[in-house]
Amino acid sequence: MTTKQFKAESKRLLDLMVNSIYTHKEIFLRELISNASDAIDKIYYKALTDDSLSFEKDNYFIKIDIDKDERTLKISDAGIGMTKEALEDNLGVIAKSGSFAFKKENEIKDGHDIIGQFGVGFYSAFMVADNVTVISKALGSDEAYKWESDGIEGYTIEPCEKDSVGTVIILKLKENTEDENFDEYLEEYRLKSIVKKYSDFVRYPIKMDITERKLKEGSEDEYEDYVEEQIVNSMVPIWKKNKRELTKEDYENFYAEKHYGFDKPIKYIHTSADGAVSYNAILFIPEKTPYDFYTKEYKKGLELYSNGVMIMETCEDLLPDYFNFVKGIVDSEDLSLNISREILQHDRQLKLIAKNIKTKIKNELNKLLKNDREKYEEFYKSFGRQLKYGIYSGYGSNKDDLQDLLMFYSSKEKKMVTLDEYTSRMPEEQKYIYYAAGDSIDRIEKSPQTELVLDKGYEILYFTDDVDEFAIRMLMNYKEKEFKSVSSGDLGIEAENENDSSATDEENKDLFGKMKDILGDKIKVVKASKRLKKHPVCLSNEGELSIEMEKILSAMPDNPNMKADKVLEINPNHEVFAALKEATEQDEEKLELYTKLLYNQALLIEGLPIEDPVEFTNNICKIMK
Numbered sequence: 001m002t003t004k005q006f007k008a009e010s011k012r013l014l015d016l017m018v019n020s021i022y023t024h025k026e027i028f029l030r031e032l033i034s035n036a037s038d039a040i041d042k043i044y045y046k047a048l049t050d051d052s053l054s055f056e057k058d059n060y061f062i063k064i065d066i067d068k069d070e071r072t073l074k075i076s077d078a079g080i081g082m083t084k085e086a087l088e089d090n091l092g093v094i095a096k097s098g099s100f101a102f103k104k105e106n107e108i109k110d111g112h113d114i115i116g117q118f119g120v121g122f123y124s125a126f127m128v129a130d131n132v133t134v135i136s137k138a139l140g141s142d143e144a145y146k147w148e149s150d151g152i153e154g155y156t157i158e159p160c161e162k163d164s165v166g167t168v169i170i171l172k173l174k175e176n177t178e179d180e181n182f183d184e185y186l187e188e189y190r191l192k193s194i195v196k197k198y199s200d201f202v203r204y205p206i207k208m209d210i211t212e213r214k215l216k217e218g219s220e221d222e223y224e225d226y227v228e229e230q231i232v233n234s235m236v237p238i239w240k241k242n243k244r245e246l247t248k249e250d251y252e253n254f255y256a257e258k259h260y261g262f263d264k265p266i267k268y269i270h271t272s273a274d275g276a277v278s279y280n281a282i283l284f285i286p287e288k289t290p291y292d293f294y295t296k297e298y299k300k301g302l303e304l305y306s307n308g309v310m311i312m313e314t315c316e317d318l319l320p321d322y323f324n325f326v327k328g329i330v331d332s333e334d335l336s337l338n339i340s341r342e343i344l345q346h347d348r349q350l351k352l353i354a355k356n357i358k359t360k361i362k363n364e365l366n367k368l369l370k371n372d373r374e375k376y377e378e379f380y381k382s383f384g385r386q387l388k389y390g391i392y393s394g395y396g397s398n399k400d401d402l403q404d405l406l407m408f409y410s411s412k413e414k415k416m417v418t419l420d421e422y423t424s425r426m427p428e429e430q431k432y433i434y435y436a437a438g439d440s441i442d443r444i445e446k447s448p449q450t451e452l453v454l455d456k457g458y459e460i461l462y463f464t465d466d467v468d469e470f471a472i473r474m475l476m477n478y479k480e481k482e483f484k485s486v487s488s489g490d491l492g493i494e495a496e497n498e499n500d501s502s503a504t505d506e507e508n509k510d511l512f513g514k515m516k517d518i519l520g521d522k523i524k525v526v527k528a529s530k531r532l533k534k535h536p537v538c539l540s541n542e543g544e545l546s547i548e549m550e551k552i553l554s555a556m557p558d559n560p561n562m563k564a565d566k567v568l569e570i571n572p573n574h575e576v577f578a579a580l581k582e583a584t585e586q587d588e589e590k591l592e593l594y595t596k597l598l599y600n601q602a603l604l605i606e607g608l609p610i611e612d613p614v615e616f617t618n619n620i621c622k623i624m625k
């Protein structure tokens, strides 16, 4: 018997694959089971068009046998088998896939799904075995053949005996090394768990002889082992079942079984597509943020299956960052089993699936908002921040997907409202969508800057999340209405006569000039306020960066030290204004004291730190004397 060499390119590929394509050696079992399942599928498809063939489902299963003494693992199927030529063609040349050729020849279309397309899966057996034997008898053939290889030098093929059609693969496991334990692939529980993990939904039964314990007959405390053949996969994945047959509990059980979260999902989405790309997906929107959601450990992504066989535990590319809270699985027959992460990223089919899924999630969230407000608000409490972050990080490019999902607390309604709700009740003359940013609703409610806008009867949205104002800056407008901070210089509200600030500014040029000199670079200008009604003083800002944004940026670890252009606004109708005027004429020292006090008060109201608290308290003492 001569040993045939693997084709040269195969040899290199084999080496590459055994050593680098797969990160987890355990997937060899997944590959062999998929091949066996493909081989059974092939008989099934042939039977569909060939009347002389019948397909009795019960006769078709995959069997895994362990022989600890021999250190062998056997995977058998009653599939289509391989002729001598097929053995040579399929297993002698790596990256030549018989399944792909079969698909092409038989013009298999929708619903006809054969996993293997790439032609390297079989060789993964050499990651755990130093010798692989394949005994196969092809459908319609009287002869059986044995293919054997050590994975290095080449392979031999010789005739052998085999009663039934099908294939048996025997792996002689490698000896354990210091780093690796190959014995584990001889353990029932280990194999069972690998099957569960990767091949639970293969549609044919995967059988194993499992050792169980039972009470010895006639005894009350003596046990004995017995072996029984068990089916170790559940076969039909929930996402392939008919939606109408499934209950809410079924989905919730699946959510729990998959360890997607300890909570109950707020919504599940069971969706499928046929067309440019076909897939089934079950997606979940959790109720609560997972405990590690804001840590580096949290991984976004969906489980990815290729026709019932898991190919990736968390496929990041299926979800945009702003929907990173979504959990679930996608199963598509259009994806190859052996696709690597790098290739997957550029896969056109995958991109299409991701796009569909994104739209689906968006639509479902919109529906939830419309039909079950309470639940939506619960969801928003957990993940609203993520949506806002999505607008910010995409520089507004995700605006169309996300803007209608946003909610903010309303000064008028005293509850969360959407932008659509806000704009739809805006009075005609109102130019802007007003917002006020601050640490809490309570604090914003008391802030002097809101006085004028509220007095006008306009609604204000309260921004209490640090990302809010940044996100809104990216959004710029909603339904052609621009956003405006109540602290910004021009509020677009006509000044009323008694508050005509420009005349006051002109009259008090000298006073405001002196105050600006006292405060130096800390502020850009001192002005008479248009917006203040009851309060004596407040800060507002000119320019792009708001005071709230400055606060957030300066709390960041790599503080970019960006400052807002602050305006110190003085209420000309307040008593303190008269005191200031008096001081500027009679007592420069007093003016300095008052100016500093007012400035520091404005800082406090804004929640900004006072630069010199000791000086501040001393100054208060001075006016008490």
Ligand SMILES: Nc1ncnc2c1ncn2[C@@H]1O[C@H](COP(=O)(O)OP(=O)(O)OP(=O)(O)O)[C@@H](O)[C@H]1O
Binding pocket: 031, 035, 036, 039, 077, 079, 080, 081, 082, 090, 091, 096, 097, 098, 099, 100, 115, 116, 117, 118, 119, 120, 121, 122, 123, 167, 336, 337, 338
């Ligand atoms: N149990 C089997 N029964 C019948 N044919 C098989 C069996 N195992 C492998 N083959 C044949 O050998 C070919 C090569 O298998 P291999 O696993 O390397 O690639 P594949 O299954 O085509 O693609 P993939 O890389 O996605 O697994 C298969 O396409 C199939 O034709």
